[in-house]
Amino acid sequence: MREVAIVSFAQSPSVRRDAQRNEVEILLPVVREAIDRSGIRREEIGFTVSGSCDYLAGQPFAFVMALDAIGAWPPIRESHVEMDGAWALYEAWVRLQHGDIDSALVYSFGKSSLGNVREVLTLQLDPYYTAPLWPDSICLAALQARALLESSEYTEHDMAAVAARSRRDAKTNPKAQLAGDFSAEALLDEPYIASPLRKHDCPPISDGAAAVVLAAGDLARRVCARPAWISGIDHRIEPHALGARDLTQSPSTALAGQRAGAGDSRFDIAELHAPFTHQELILRDALGLNGDVSINPSGGALAANPVMAAGLIRIGEAAQRIIAGDAARALAHATSGPCLQQNLVCVLEAA
Amino acid sequence: MANWCAVTGIGQTNHAAKRDDVSIAGLVREAALRALDDAAITWSDIDAVVIGKAPDMFEGVVMPELYLADALGAAGKPIMRVHTAGSVGGSTALVAASLVQAGVHSRVLTVAFEKQSESNAMWALTPKIPFQPSVVAGAGGYFAPHIREYIARSKAPADVGMRVALKDRLNALRNPYAHLHMQDITLQQIEESPMLWDPIRFHETCPSSDGACAMVLASEDALNGSQYPPGWILGGAMRSEPIMFPGRDEVNPRAGRECAADVYGQAGITSPIEEIDLAEIYVPFSWYEPMWLENLGFAEEGAGWQKVLDGATAPDGALPVNLSGGVLSSNPVGASGMLRFAEAALQVRGQAGEHQHDGARIALGHAYGGGSQFFAMWIVGSERP
Numbered sequence: 197m198r199e200v201a202i203v204s205f206a207q208s209p210s211v212r213r214d215a216q217r218n219e220v221e222i223l224l225p226v227v228r229e230a231i232d233r234s235g236i237r238r239e240e241i242g243f244t245v246s247g248s249c250d251y252l253a254g255q256p257f258a259f260v261m262a263l264d265a266i267g268a269w270p271p272i273r274e275s276h277v278e279m280d281g282a283w284a285l286y287e288a289w290v291r292l293q294h295g296d297i298d299s300a301l302v303y304s305f306g307k308s309s310l311g312n313v314r315e316v317l318t319l320q321l322d323p324y325y326t327a328p329l330w331p332d333s334i335c336l337a338a339l340q341a342r343a344l345l346e347s348s349e350y351t352e353h354d355m356a357a358v359a360a361r362s363r364r365d366a367k368t369n370p371k372a373q374l375a376g377d378f379s380a381e382a383l384l385d386e387p388y389i390a391s392p393l394r395k396h397d398c399p400p401i402s403d404g405a406a407a408v409v410l411a412a413g414d415l416a417r418r419v420c421a422r423p424a425w426i427s428g429i430d431h432r433i434e435p436h437a438l439g440a441r442d443l444t445q446s447p448s449t450a451l452a453g454q455r456a457g458a459g460d461s462r463f464d465i466a467e468l469h470a471p472f473t474h475q476e477l478i479l480r481d482a483l484g485l486n487g488d489v490s491i492n493p494s495g496g497a498l499a500a501n502p503v504m505a506a507g508l509i510r511i512g513e514a515a516q517r518i519i520a521g522d523a524a525r526a527l528a529h530a531t532s533g534p535c536l537q538q539n540l541v542c543v544l545e546a547a
Numbered sequence: 548m549a550n551w552c553a554v555t556g557i558g559q560t561n562h563a564a565k566r567d568d569v570s571i572a573g574l575v576r577e578a579a580l581r582a583l584d585d586a587a588i589t590w591s592d593i594d595a596v597v598i599g600k601a602p603d604m605f606e607g608v609v610m611p612e613l614y615l616a617d618a619l620g621a622a623g624k625p626i627m628r629v630h631t632a633g634s635v636g637g638s639t640a641l642v643a644a645s646l647v648q649a650g651v652h653s654r655v656l657t658v659a660f661e662k663q664s665e666s667n668a669m670w671a672l673t674p675k676i677p678f679q680p681s682v683v684a685g686a687g688g689y690f691a692p693h694i695r696e697y698i699a700r701s702k703a704p705a706d707v708g709m710r711v712a713l714k715d716r717l718n719a720l721r722n723p724y725a726h727l728h729m730q731d732i733t734l735q736q737i738e739e740s741p742m743l744w745d746p747i748r749f750h751e752t753c754p755s756s757d758g759a760c761a762m763v764l765a766s767e768d769a770l771n772g773s774q775y776p777p778g779w780i781l782g783g784a785m786r787s788e789p790i791m792f793p794g795r796d797e798v799n800p801r802a803g804r805e806c807a808a809d810v811y812g813q814a815g816i817t818s819p820i821e822e823i824d825l826a827e828i829y830v831p832f833s834w835y836e837p838m839w840l841e842n843l844g845f846a847e848e849g850a851g852w853q854k855v856l857d858g859a860t861a862p863d864g865a866l867p868v869n870l871s872g873g874v875l876s877s878n879p880v881g882a883s884g885m886l887r888f889a890e891a892a893l894q895v896r897g898q899a900g901e902h903q904h905d906g907a908r909i910a911l912g913h914a915y916g917g918g919s920q921f922f923a924m925w926i927v928g929s930e931r932p
Contacts, residue, residue: 249610250603250604266789268794271788271806277630283627283628290651293649293650295549316609323606323614431625433613433625434622534613537616538616
């Protein structure tokens with residue numbers, strides 16, 4: 197495949213409610229920062245692709261207004277996925293393989309505060325058999341966590357430890373929403389919100405946006421001292437019917453990982469899009485990540501979870517570590533759908 | 548450079564106002580299975596699925612690719628969901644083709660659908676944005692002023708739109724899949740139909756349909772055994788511009804002109820009216836036929852309506868437009884763009900049946916969306932250069 201790298205990344209701070217700004221206003225400075233840092237002029241960017249979800253704003257065509265953040269003319273080669281921005285990045289990577297263009301802008305945004313995100317995500321379910329029962333996203337995750345606890349050695353303490361580590365690591369991430377020192381023991385004193393999940397097992401509700409610039413081959417080398425090369429990227433989906441899946445495993449993550457070249461599990465860091473603590477445990481096992489790999493040094497989705505951007509942020513955070521010289525090989529992961537139904541794995545390397 | 552990609556399977560549903568005989572999953576499967584049958588392959592031959600549809604509010608299902616993964620045989624495979632407003636059916640096909648052209652996959656199933664009877668599309672398209680007055684009622688309310696501006700600029704006679712509507716509805720009589728089959732339609736009937744959004748009459752507007760379209764796109768070495776020849780993708784392009792800014796021309800948008808120039812360039816076309824045998828153009832309101840003829844370079848600016856009145860776009864004209872009956876005869880919104888792309892491919896593959904255009908070698912598929920700001924186009928041909 198053609199060599200393609202991430203040459204810049206920018207993200208907004210994730211906040212519980214950005215009441216002062218609409219999506220375009222959140223996005224504009226992020227896109228501008230990513231383009232400025234890339235060293236590529238806006239009008240030279242060959243392809244633009246974004247990811248967002250109409251239902252967060254409760255109106256059709258959320259992505260239409262978002263184009264205002266990109267600029268007026270010239271008209272751009274542009275596409276949009278109603279998916280997390282990580283899949284927009286995948287589309288851009290595919291497009292760059294054609295060879296006729298050398299750079300792409302990828303962005304995504306989510307203003308979860310506008311509605312009730314738990315109920316919005318319920319509308320992802322089978323509209324005839326499951327959605328009418330209104331199981332919300334936290335209750336479904338709780339079913340998955342319960343299945344995991346009952347079928348493995350993992351305990352609620354392991355889950356709390358994930359939350360404590362995520363919030364501790366988030367102290368060094370100025371964009372994170374939840375950060376601080378918590379002990380797993382103290383977290384376990386809190387009540388359940390949907391047994392076995394406590395509040396710390398769940399992601400915060402976040403408003404935010406992210407943008408990435410990709411460049412191919414020599415252009416990447418010219419504009420970036422240490423590009424984060426995409427050595428492999430793949431995504432897979434599982435059946436939707438929850439009863440057709442073993443919720444304690446993530447075979448689609450394992451398969452995407454194998455196909456992306458993550459099979460050897462030798463990474464300096466891994467950014468896993470695990471909105472729930474127990475999902476990190478499932479993903480680590482699916483990818484064979486052992487104690488040597490630093491997991492979610494950004495704090496992950498447990499510290500900042502702008503829906504539709506949180507997966508792209510994982511890729512951006514991983515790339516940023518390579519660009520900054522803090523890592524040589526990184527894994528990034530994104531998920532979509534109830535209980536980790538769909539998963540994407542991206543392997544990034546310094547050289 | 549990019550690899551060659553061809554259309555090797557095409558399927559569409561029988562479109563109707565209400566397909567209450569099938570679920571959403573049943574609807575997309577109906578189209579997908581017909582495409583697989585045409586390509587003479589099965590689900591296991593498919594490497595990846597790319598699905599598109601217009602706003603999720605039309606069915607009330609958020610990111611329905613998740614729910615449809617099972618019905619589309621996508622488990623264990625990659626599936627992507629495209630949404631670029633009305634142009635989405637076209638964009639979806641282009642994203643699917645991109646996977647083959649990039650060399651990532653050999654065979655991709657692409658599907659687009661809308662089951663509009665699940666909700667009320669007009670009101671789903673009437674957003675109430677905080678702090679902004681809601682000035683439109685559905686897409687017709689949005690586009691009517693653009694049409695009035697076109698008529699004012701071009702001094703087109705009042706019957707142009709009605710003649711387009713008559714032509715497309717008559718064309719639909721030769722397309723068994725079309726939603727509207729109005730056997731006895733006349734110009735007078737169109738003229739006497741209620742005015743919805745001046746100058747758009749009831750019979751000059753698209754229906755609201757349930758329907759789906761699917762295609763199998765394959766690389767050169769994965770063409771398989773369809774009884775019909777492959778339809779080669781000679782060019783594909785997308786262009787977008789923001790919906791509203793000073794200096795933007797909504798009647799003849801720059802994004803559309805540049806998209807057309809790009810796709811013609813890729814296909815080596817220098818004189819579109821002479822070199823393209825037929826076009827499937829996204830015409831949801833009758834007047835968009837002359838407007839897009841100009842935007843696409845088939846007519847000089849201001850002269851598109853003359854082509855319509857001269858019969859150039861009729862089935863026996865120089866450039867038959869919408870032999871399938873077009874969006875005016877079937878409009879499952881999310882699929883409407885893909886239907887244009889697929890109908891263009893049907894023609895160059897020689898499988899359009901009663902509405903087949905003799906000697907069709909090169910055809911244009913066109914889709915647009917948003918406030919005439921998103922464009923997707925492809926050129927398909929019976930032969931690879």
